[in-house]
Amino acid sequence: MNPIKAPVLGASALQARFAALSTLLKDCAPLWRPEPRQNLWPHWLQTLSGIQNALEALGAEQILAIDSDLTAQVQLLEPFIPQAAQIPDLCAVPRWPSNPGLEAPAERALRGVPGRKRDQIEAFAQSSWADTAPRLLDWCAGKGHLARTLAVSAGRPVLCVEREARLCRLGRGMAIEARAQVQFQTYDVFEPDVEGLLAPDVFAVALHACGGLHRRLLKLVGSSGAAGLALAPCCYHLFEPDTYQPLSLAGASVDMPLTRAQVRLCLQESVVGAARDVRARLRGLAWRLGAEALMSELLDHSLPVGKVPGKRLRLPFGDFVQTILAERDLVLPQSADWDRWETLGWQRAEHVQRLELVRHLFRRPLELWLVLDRALFLQEQGLETHLGIFCTRSTTPRNLLLQARR
Numbered sequence: 001m002n003p004i005k006a007p008v009l010g011a012s013a014l015q016a017r018f019a020a021l022s023t024l025l026k027d028c029a030p031l032w033r034p035e036p037r038q039n040l041w042p043h044w045l046q047t048l049s050g051i052q053n054a055l056e057a058l059g060a061e062q063i064l065a066i067d068s069d070l071t072a073q074v075q076l077l078e079p080f081i082p083q084a085a086q087i088p089d090l091c092a093v094p095r096w097p098s099n100p101g102l103e104a105p106a107e108r109a110l111r112g113v114p115g116r117k118r119d120q121i122e123a124f125a126q127s128s129w130a131d132t133a134p135r136l137l138d139w140c141a142g143k144g145h146l147a148r149t150l151a152v153s154a155g156r157p158v159l160c161v162e163r164e165a166r167l168c169r170l171g172r173g174m175a176i177e178a179r180a181q182v183q184f185q186t187y188d189v190f191e192p193d194v195e196g197l198l199a200p201d202v203f204a205v206a207l208h209a210c211g212g213l214h215r216r217l218l219k220l221v222g223s224s225g226a227a228g229l230a231l232a233p234c235c236y237h238l239f240e241p242d243t244y245q246p247l248s249l250a251g252a253s254v255d256m257p258l259t260r261a262q263v264r265l266c267l268q269e270s271v272v273g274a275a276r277d278v279r280a281r282l283r284g285l286a287w288r289l290g291a292e293a294l295m296s297e298l299l300d301h302s303l304p305v306g307k308v309p310g311k312r313l314r315l316p317f318g319d320f321v322q323t324i325l326a327e328r329d330l331v332l333p334q335s336a337d338w339d340r341w342e343t344l345g346w347q348r349a350e351h352v353q354r355l356e357l358v359r360h361l362f363r364r365p366l367e368l369w370l371v372l373d374r375a376l377f378l379q380e381q382g383l384e385t386h387l388g389i390f391c392t393r394s395t396t397p398r399n400l401l402l403q404a405r406r
């Protein structure tokens with residue numbers, strides 16, 4: 001088997017990067033652990049002299065621009081947080097080179113796949129190793145877009161496992177149309193007998209399999225004789241317990257307890273959000289904070305307001321609050337000055353956004369830490385493991401691709 005000559009991270013580089021990120025995240029924990037939404041006045045606002053003025057000087061457009069640009073975040077925050085200067089280097093991950101053994105994905109394999117998904121699949125397929133396993137397994141395959149692409153360009157059969165029968169049915173039809181050697185099994189990957197699918201002649205691929213789904217794959221690849229895997233993880237918190245369980249021994253030896261909310265931090269991106277979505281998110285936050293302030297002050301009621309369906313945000317603010325009060329069997333003693341509470345909500349939402357600029361500096365370091373925990377687990381299981389990115393962040397912010405083989 002060919003050695004990996006790509007400039008991606010492998011062997012000791014994975015361990016060194018994990019150790020450096022562990023130090024950064026532990027040293028800076030007071031800056032990223034508290035959620036501004038729950039704690040409007042975190043301790044660091046007082047201890048980091050001058051940071052409050054620097055954040056308050058930013059206009060709404062600047063906040064959004066800085067939030068999606070790591071370099072700008074570092075420039076803004078480095079005078080107050082010296083560790084910020086290390087973050088670009090600690091987060092630099094080389095791109096997987098194109099695999100010369102693979103043909104460019106054939107048009108017939110990707111027909112009907114929408115824009116950004118198509119770019120992701122093309123990039124993933126081109127970055128896959130020239131592994132020699134005769135069979136591929138697409139884990140949590142959806143409609144099997146990746147499977148079709150690989151079956152056509154790598155000329156090997158692919159088995160898709162997917163829980164949703166409807167997706168399997170649609171995927172089968174698309175595979176027949178594309179003349180791709182793709183089979184589907186409607187399967188819940190948490191079923192005990194799924195291990196039988198990971199035979200020594202099988203190489204598994206998984207594009208954006210969520211937390212517990214890809215954890216299951218990693219464990220099975222580790223314990224079975226499967227040839228290896230190519231995994232682009234996403235939604236690290238889903239199908240997982242409330243507290244993060246490190247996969248690797250290296251991860252378990254770092255004292256870094258993580259709640260589900262803290263794990264979610266690494267997914268808080270505005271990089272691919274349309275301006276309309278960004279405005280809707282801010283409005284939702286402002287209204288929830290306004291409703292909370294009103295309930296706390298007028299009714300001595302302090303339960304936070306969770307995410308609300310988008311259609312409620314099209315109501316006038318007063319009606320929006322009344323729906324929440326009705327759900328909680330609360331009645332206002334007198335009519336409320338809705339404008340006042342709405343204005344307060346918007347002020348608090350902008351304040352939260354400013355505080356989040358600090359927390360968001362640690363999104364990518366935390367994501368990389370989680371992915372390196374997976375990489376080190378595979379190393380500990382005796383697999384040769386490498387990490388690179390497979391596409392730009394504008395194609396998908398979940399662009400880390402871990403590949404491992406026996």
Ligand SMILES: C[S@@+](CC[C@H](N)C(=O)[O-])C[C@H]1O[C@@H](n2cnc3c(N)ncnc32)[C@H](O)[C@@H]1O
Pocket residue numbers: 139140141142143145161162163164167187188189190206207208209210213
């Ligand atoms: C984020 S989608 C990714 C789909 C596909 N890999 C892609 O990139 O288009 C995750 C997929 O996992 C499937 N899934 C969720 N839970 C599952 C389970 N327990 N067993 C198998 N598939 C599951 C979902 O139905 C969904 O199709």
